[in-house]
Every structure is written in structure tokens, then in C-alpha cells.
Amino acid sequence: MRGVVYGRSLDFRPLPPGPDVLSSPLKLSDVDYVQLPQKGWRDHLRLFLQASGLTSIPISVRLRWQAHEVIDWLQSSLLARGRGKRGSITHPVQLMSAIEFLMSLPADLEIERRLLHTLIGRGLIEYRKRISTGRERPMLFAKEATSHFMAGFKEQQLLSKSGSPAEQFQTIQRIYTSYYFFRAYYIFAIISREPPESGGKLFSKFMRACFFMSTIQDDGTIAPKPAYRQLPPKEQVVFLAKRDVALQARLREDDALRTELQNLLRFFRSVRG
Structure with missing residues (x-):
């Protein structure tokens, strides 16, 4: 609907x-x-x-x-x-x-x-x-991404307090817009090879945002489960994970994190299969 x-x-x-x-x-x-x-x-x-x-x-x-x-x-x-x-x-x-x-x-x-x-x-x-x-000040994609994520996350925490359907619709639109630009700026940071210290743990935020965005439906309501076809293809997630220097440093030191990432990748479809 x-x-x-x-x-x-x-x-x-x-x-x-x-x-x-x-x-x-x-x-x-x-x-x-x-x-x-x-x-x-x-x-x-x-x-x-x-x-x-x-x-x-x-x-x-x-x-x-x-x-x-x-x-x-x-x-x-x-x-x-x-x-x-x-x-x-x-x-x-x-x-x-x-x-x-x-x-x-x-x-x-x-x-x-x-x-x-x-x-x-x-x-x-x-x-x-x-x-x-x-x-007139330096701009970094990773910091822009963090700002957009925090704006969306704060709105998401207040979602249950939204009153009328119209108010909830506007709140979900703001959350989606914030996460949309967070995801874009995080990708820009990876492609342009920004230093890892410019944004901490952005990959985990990327995964969280992607899963939440996949629950948002056309009519501005939230589905009980993610729509897995709305998640990015597995190839794109792997591309980012391999090039996120901060994530790779953590994976080398944390076996549990590596296992968690491998388990999460099972939910992402291949772009050609």
C-alpha cells in the first residue's frame, strides 16, 4: 500500500x-x-x-x-x-x-x-x-558521514514518540534522508581513500543503517523484518570492507568480529546471482 x-x-x-x-x-x-x-x-x-x-x-x-x-x-x-x-x-x-x-x-x-x-x-x-x-575550513567525507548518521540515529530513537501518521511519516523521511547521505558520504570516504582516523567504526554504522533502511516501506511505515532485496549487493559490501583501513585493523586483532562479519554477509545477495 x-x-x-x-x-x-x-x-x-x-x-x-x-x-x-x-x-x-x-x-x-x-x-x-x-x-x-x-x-x-x-x-x-x-x-x-x-x-x-x-x-x-x-x-x-x-x-x-x-x-x-x-x-x-x-x-x-x-x-x-x-x-x-x-x-x-x-x-x-x-x-x-x-x-x-x-x-x-x-x-x-x-x-x-x-x-x-x-x-x-x-x-x-x-x-x-x-x-x-x-x-573556509577542511571538509572530510567521513566526518560528514558521522554527522548524518547521528542525525538519523537520534531521530530513530524518537520514532516511537511520533504522534499522528503524518508526523511519523515526516520523521521516517528525515531518518531515511540522514541515513541515505550517511551511506553515500561513507562510500565517498572509502573511494577517495581518506585516512582511517577521520571516521571511527563507520562500517558497523553502515551495516546498521542499511538494515534499518531496508525495513522502510514506500508508504513511510516500518516493516517488521528487513526486505533483503533492498540491501546493497554483497559485492559492494565486500568492496567497502576490504578498503576500510580502520575495519581491517580491527579484523586483524578480533577473531569474533571477523566471524560476525562473515555471518552478516550471508544476508546480502550477489548482484549477479
Whole structure:
């Protein structure tokens, strides 16, 4: 049932606050443009045959073509060069589709992963530099993530005290928005390789936020159990866990934590299976 509160449904793609949006799009001048191979006539023939149901293309080949399309889009948007459709990037959340694709790529596409990581990482660093200049103080994604998490967590603790259905709907929207941007900024911190001391135990907060967000339904109510299809794919969770320096340091010293993490990963589905 959707929109029980005055015909409304939850906003699952909230916009960033105005002060966090750049006045002009991101442009990178210190990243080299990479010329990617274009599809030949044989590739187009294979696509036609697959669309006709006469053959199938290996998943690694399809993913490589998709990666090249994402790289082309990033280069057109951030370098103003290339064949891709140009986007106007004024906030990192506009890069989330490319980031999620990067986090889900298999290891055998390492070249494409490096190119994607370089473009996205440099874009995040440039955004952080420009926002810091505007604020006249250093900005770190991990600290922004912590702030958003605490805002959502405080609202979540007060959820049972919400009065009318309309008031509860607004509270859940605020919680979702806070956790949405917490999750995004935590990912930005990992991709841009911020120092581990800039945010403590953010991975455990990430897991907590993901599970709670998966209980929020379209109509702004809370389901009794998580909707596991609403959780991020296992590949993305593993990507973050492997690159979270603070988490890796804890895992080396805490066998119980490592076992707990392995058990939690059972609840996350694979993006390709």
C-alpha cells in the first residue's frame, strides 16, 4: 500500500542540501584522457544475435562494454572529452550509479576498475577541495558521514514518540534522508581513500543503517523484518570492507568480529546471482 499519509510516498532519492551543491560543475585538469576501443562490426553482430536469442555473450564481455560506457560518460562529464553523453556534476551523489557499478565489478576487469576508481576518486577529491574553500575550513567525507548518521540515529530513537501518521511519516523521511547521505558520504570516504582516523567504526554504522533502511516501506511505515532485496549487493559490501583501513585493523586483532562479519554477509545477495 503506497501513500497512506495524504497520498504521499517516501522520497528514496533525496536531493543534497543546497549549500553542498557546487555553483559550477566539476572539471578535472590533472587526469589524462584514455582512448577506449570502440565496438567493431563483429561486436555489433554479436549484440544483434544475442538480442535475437541466437547466441549469448559472456558476462565478462558485457561488463567490459558497460564499463567502457561508464568511463566514457565520466570522461565526458569530468574531463569534457570523449564520446559519452556529458553530465553536469555538481554533487557526488550524481556519481552514485558509476560508483555502485565500480564496486560490483569482478577482479578480472582490473584495468577498467582502476580507470573508474581514478576518475571517480579524483572527482571526489576535487569536490572536497572546492567545498572546503567555500566553507573556509577542511571538509572530510567521513566526518560528514558521522554527522548524518547521528542525525538519523537520534531521530530513530524518537520514532516511537511520533504522534499522528503524518508526523511519523515526516520523521521516517528525515531518518531515511540522514541515513541515505550517511551511506553515500561513507562510500565517498572509502573511494577517495581518506585516512582511517577521520571516521571511527563507520562500517558497523553502515551495516546498521542499511538494515534499518531496508525495513522502510514506500508508504513511510516500518516493516517488521528487513526486505533483503533492498540491501546493497554483497559485492559492494565486500568492496567497502576490504578498503576500510580502520575495519581491517580491527579484523586483524578480533577473531569474533571477523566471524560476525562473515555471518552478516550471508544476508546480502550477489548482484549477479
